[in-house]
Amino acid sequence: MDWSALSVSLRLAGFTCLILIPFAIWLGRALAYARFRGKGLCEALVALPLVLPPTVLGFYLLLSFSRDAPLGALWADMTGSGLNFTFSGILLASLIANLPFAIQPIQRAFENVPHNLREAAWCSGLSPWQTLLRIELPLVWPGIMSATALTFAHTLGEFGVILMVGGAIDGETRTLAIAIYDRVQAFDEQGAAQMSALLLFVSFVTLGLVYGLAGRRRWVRG
Amino acid sequence: MGWPGAGGGYVAESTSGLAAGLHVAVNQTGPIPLAAEFVCQPGELLALVGPSGSGKTTLLRTIAGLYRPQYGQIACAGNVWFDSDRKHSLSPQHRRVGIVFQDYALFPHLTALENIQVPLRHLPPSQRLDQAEQWLAKVRLEGLGERYPYALSGGQRQRVALARALARDPHVLLLDEPFSAVDQVTRRRLQRELALLRQQIEIPIVLVTHDLEEATALADQICVLHNGVSLQQGEPEALFSRPSSPLVARLLDRHNLFEGVVVEVEGQRRLQWGERYLEVTNGLAELPLGETVTWYLPPSDIVLHRRDRPSLGERENPVAATVSELVVLGGITSVSLRVNHGAILRFDIATHAARRNQLTSGAVVNVSLLAEGIHLIPGHRVRADAHDKRK
Numbered sequence: 139m140d141w142s143a144l145s146v147s148l149r150l151a152g153f154t155c156l157i158l159i160p161f162a163i164w165l166g167r168a169l170a171y172a173r174f175r176g177k178g179l180c181e182a183l184v185a186l187p188l189v190l191p192p193t194v195l196g197f198y199l200l201l202s203f204s205r206d207a208p209l210g211a212l213w214a215d216m217t218g219s220g221l222n223f224t225f226s227g228i229l230l231a232s233l234i235a236n237l238p239f240a241i242q243p244i245q246r247a248f249e250n251v252p253h254n255l256r257e258a259a260w261c262s263g264l265s266p267w268q269t270l271l272r273i274e275l276p277l278v279w280p281g282i283m284s285a286t287a288l289t290f291a292h293t294l295g296e297f298g299v300i301l302m303v304g305g306a307i308d309g310e311t312r313t314l315a316i317a318i319y320d321r322v323q324a325f326d327e328q329g330a331a332q333m334s335a336l337l338l339f340v341s342f343v344t345l346g347l348v349y350g351l352a353g354r355r356r357w358v359r360g
Numbered sequence: 361m362g363w364p365g366a367g368g369g370y371v372a373e374s375t376s377g378l379a380a381g382l383h384v385a386v387n388q389t390g391p392i393p394l395a396a397e398f399v400c401q402p403g404e405l406l407a408l409v410g411p412s413g414s415g416k417t418t419l420l421r422t423i424a425g426l427y428r429p430q431y432g433q434i435a436c437a438g439n440v441w442f443d444s445d446r447k448h449s450l451s452p453q454h455r456r457v458g459i460v461f462q463d464y465a466l467f468p469h470l471t472a473l474e475n476i477q478v479p480l481r482h483l484p485p486s487q488r489l490d491q492a493e494q495w496l497a498k499v500r501l502e503g504l505g506e507r508y509p510y511a512l513s514g515g516q517r518q519r520v521a522l523a524r525a526l527a528r529d530p531h532v533l534l535l536d537e538p539f540s541a542v543d544q545v546t547r548r549r550l551q552r553e554l555a556l557l558r559q560q561i562e563i564p565i566v567l568v569t570h571d572l573e574e575a576t577a578l579a580d581q582i583c584v585l586h587n588g589v590s591l592q593q594g595e596p597e598a599l600f601s602r603p604s605s606p607l608v609a610r611l612l613d614r615h616n617l618f619e620g621v622v623v624e625v626e627g628q629r630r631l632q633w634g635e636r637y638l639e640v641t642n643g644l645a646e647l648p649l650g651e652t653v654t655w656y657l658p659p660s661d662i663v664l665h666r667r668d669r670p671s672l673g674e675r676e677n678p679v680a681a682t683v684s685e686l687v688v689l690g691g692i693t694s695v696s697l698r699v700n701h702g703a704i705l706r707f708d709i710a711t712h713a714a715r716r717n718q719l720t721s722g723a724v725v726n727v728s729l730l731a732e733g734i735h736l737i738p739g740h741r742v743r744a745d746a747h748d749k750r751k
Binding site: 252254255257258259260261262263264265272273276277 | 421424425426451452453455457458459461463465466467468469478479481482524525528
């Protein structure tokens with residue numbers, strides 16, 4: 139059993155959710171409410187990781203993470219280390235690969251909040267922040283929960299992108315999914331089976347928890 | 361643009377009688393054209409009526425601060441809420457409006473009591489619940505406070521929305537078609553309750569409706585809107601008897617609009633209508649001879665002559681006409697009479713009176729057009745101002 143791979147996977151999924159979900163609430167809300175030029179372009183960019191093969195996405199990320207590319211150079215200037223084959227690199231890749239999974243459910247949820255509920259809140263004296271916290275977030279909560287579940291589960295299962303930009307460095311970039319692949323390559327069927335069962339269990343428990351949380355809404359009929 | 365009756369510039373910071381109540385004057389050319397002016401005094405109910413798309417709801421949203429027009433002023437209870445000249449606009453949070461939306465806009469994740477507590481957040485929590493329960497009792501929903509909106513009927517939801525609007529202790533109450541989403545029995549009951557509630561609150565109430573009957577029944581003042589333009593404001597009775605233009609008459613579903621020519625017969629001013637010369641009590645003397653003028657007659661000023669005995673005012677503007685249509689609507693019969701030159705007079709009488717007078721299609725009857733009731737509308741042609749935007 140490769141416990142360090144499990145730890146990398148959980149850390150990666152956890153950090154991805156922690157960073158991406160607040161961002162997705164901001165962007166999803168903006169995309170749901172605002173009318174601006176280039177909104178369609180923005181939505182297309184968000185959805186792109188959904189249709190691109192992970193290897194294509196990984197390839198471009200690998201290129202832009204290199205110290206010769208602006209992004210890689212900027213990162214190197216700021217932190218003194220590179221992005222490729224580091225945990226920070228696979229985290230950044232995972233954030234990008236998960237954009238549609240985090241943003242789309244939240245955007246849909248905000249779109250389903252009737253506009254006049256916000257207006258009713260303002261006319262009741264609630265500030266925009268209070269309206270967000272007391273009216274909007276409770277109403278989009280199921281959307282946030284399903285975005286979290288999708289992002290977490292998708293990160294645990296991500297293989298191609300992580301392998302492209304992270305390789306399989308023990309304790310740094312080797313996730314459980316990659317470790318399983320390595321075990322199979324090494325004809326260690328028992329190890330692969332154990333880890334697959336573990337991944338299955340963790341995924342199931344996480345999704346169950348998240349959907350359970352999303353489902354506890356007394357105010358919905360039925 | 362000043363407040364009507366305020367003698368020019370609006371009375372902003374003072375608390376004199378002029379500044380009390382709600383004063384609205386807004387103007388813009390697009391994207392939604394607006395040119396509206398109206399006043400609503402404390403304790404008064406003003407109905408904004410007009411066809412859909414006439415800007416009623418936009419005006420209501422403008423008062424609430426949810427829509428910002430290009431030009432204009434809005435003041436309420438002595439406070440200026442909006443003034444385009446000074447680039448001053450209070451946010452909805454600071455305007456103290458109570459608003460009931462057409463679909464009520466109750467917060468679905470909060471119970472009825474919690475909904476009513478939302479505008480009470482300035483109070484300490486212990487008083488909040490107490491106040492909310494009092495409001496719930498005032499709208500007669502005791503015992504339903506723990507219910508979520510989905511578990512309430514349409515009428516109950518409307519009452520929660522009303523309680524939530526009033527719990528804010530607003531300076532103006534805005535009602536956007538509040539009775540349109542409920543069945544007729546509930547609507548009658550809610551309208552009655554609103555009429556009762558009005559006696560307890562001394563603030564201006566603005567009601568948006570497309571239902572003329574509702575406006576007549578509930579409002580002290582009616583403001584007629586068309587394409588965002590306020591055409592006329594007045595008491596329902598005055599509006600129905602003296603519309604300011606043929607367009608207003610049509611928007612108020614009035615018939616009996618005709619054109620006549622100002623003439624002189626034997627030294628007396630008369631209004632020539634077809635081959636008849638009508639006596640008119642008011643306004644005819646001021647018009648130049650030969651002018652074609654539009655006139656309107658309220659159906660209540662058409663008097664049907666009884667066959668058996670002479671009736672009141674029989675000698676006043678007698679007109680013989682043929683019954684062209686009789687429509688019985690329960691206790692009321694709508695009668696259309698064709699006058700010789702083709703004009704159609706329309707009025708309602710009690711169905712039993714129609715029977716007593718043996719009104720049948722094709723029968724010839726005599727009616728009097730009361731001189732007092734004839735309302736001249738100079739400067740407008742009957743058909744020409746279908747898209748009147750004279751303000």
